[in-house]
Amino acid sequence: MAMPHFWEHMVGSDHAPMALRADWQEQMRRAHDELGFRYVRFHGLLCDDVGTLIAEGETLFYSFFNSDRIFDFLLSIGMKPFVELSFMPTALASGDKTVFHYRANVSAPKDYGHWSVLIRKLVAHWVERYGLAEVRDWFFEVWNEPNLEAFGSGKQQDYFTLYRYTAEAIKSVDAKLKVGGPATAANAWVDDFIAFCAASDLPVDFISTHHYPTDAFGLPGDDTETQLAKSRRSVLRDEMREVRRQAGDRPLYYTEWCTSSNPRDPMHDEPYAAAFVVKTVMEANGLVKGYSYWTFSDIFEENYFPSVPFHGGFGLLNIHGIAKPAYRAFELLHTLGGGLLPTEGAHPTVDMWVVGGVQSVTVLLTNYGLPRHPIATETAQISLRTERAPTAVTIRRIDADHANPKQRWLEMGAPEYLNAAAVAELNAASRCDPEPQPFAFKAGAVGFDVVLPPLSVAAVTLRFAVPPGD
DSSP: OBOOOGGGSEEEEEEGGGGGSHHHHHHHHHHHHHHOOOEEEEEOTTSTTTTSEEEETTEEEEOOHHHHHHHHHHHHTTOEEEEEEOOOOGGGBSSOOEETTTTEEOSOBSOHHHHHHHHHHHHHHHHHHHOHHHHTTSEEEEOSOTTSGGGSOOOHHHHHHHHHHHHHHHHHHOTTSEEEEEEEGGGTTHHHHHHHHHHHTOOOSEEEEEOOTTTTOSOTTOOHHHHHHTSOTTHHHHHHHHHHHHHTTSOEEEEEEOSOSOTTOGGGGSHHHHHHHHHHHHHTTTTOSEEEESOSBSOOOSSOOOOOSSSOOSOSBOTTOOBOHHHHHHHHHHTOOSBEEOOOOOOSSEEEEEEEOSSEEEEEEEEOOOTTSOOOOEEEEEEEEOSSOOSEEEEEEEBTTBSOHHHHHHHTTOOSSOOHHHHHHHHHHTOOOOEEOOOEEETTEEEEEEEEOSSEEEEEEEEOOOOTTO
């Protein structure tokens, strides 16, 4: 079975001004180079702090300089923008409702004609600057989570009106530019959105939505651990299957997902996240075109900009650029080949996938359970049928004792501020280096055992000599 690296299509970030920071850019370059991410999506490209549109009296002033600086950088490192068109410039806003620490205006435009002019001018500017062929490779997503009152009215019809004006403005620049939505939280509105666009003869080049395993689980006021305890082990896979059915033959992109929707979840920094990431990604194969983890970095200020090195932020990298276990999970996934091989066997908490190529095969294992659900150390006994003896077998691990810098930080006394020596020590603790894996080869099979502690990942790679004539 083919396994394209759909999880590398894109990754999430905070909001646009963060992309002008040198440390954000350094981490973005690293995530692209080491994990293979190709697009990045962030909020707030149209917010006042980017300066895209401002007003002095009745006069509107357009300034695309800051957005150009962001996109210039992305293109310079081999990445592209997945353009989320949000939020509302104050000059166009019909109200003063805001969200997040940076006070993004989430009200509807007071004049949809002026909104259309902004979108058309901005997209035409990018076509002129970067070339039509380049911008046709981008994605234009209309708004963010419009079904939530936090990001607007929460009413379908208001979003549908916004989508109509936005899509028509984009297509007026070039009919082959890609526009889509509804960019909803919790897989909402997909059927209704497709039906509206069909009835209104509006383009939908892709479907986008979001989900988290904490969505709609537990009771109001429950903490994240309780929400997860009341979730289901493969809930995101089950939801994807249903949305895949709704989307029909349209490309489906999840433009946000994570281990939880809590921006201060301790498990984001722990091996739990690595096991969840690997299991969830592997279960998504064949269902989506892109699966965008939220987010690649803790350089993030929706609530406030933190100083604590491990504060439960969404990022794969912390504020110092130290790789968390989830980062190492994506690193292991990046090394995989492009084909899944059939497997046999089942276990309540242990999952296994075998990914093969001509010169190497990787056996990828997780031991994952939701909080407060039964889980224990398990020994996986692997038998891999092959006529060739491997030339080398190695294992890489992520668990409480491997690639777990937060544990070392706690042992250091959990300092809020790190000096260079502490950063170096934690970087060393975050490494996920290969180690020799004992094995036996006989009777046309390679056999080995892997001990899997709770909430762990192990990747066993078998390397083979190139067959004669290849």
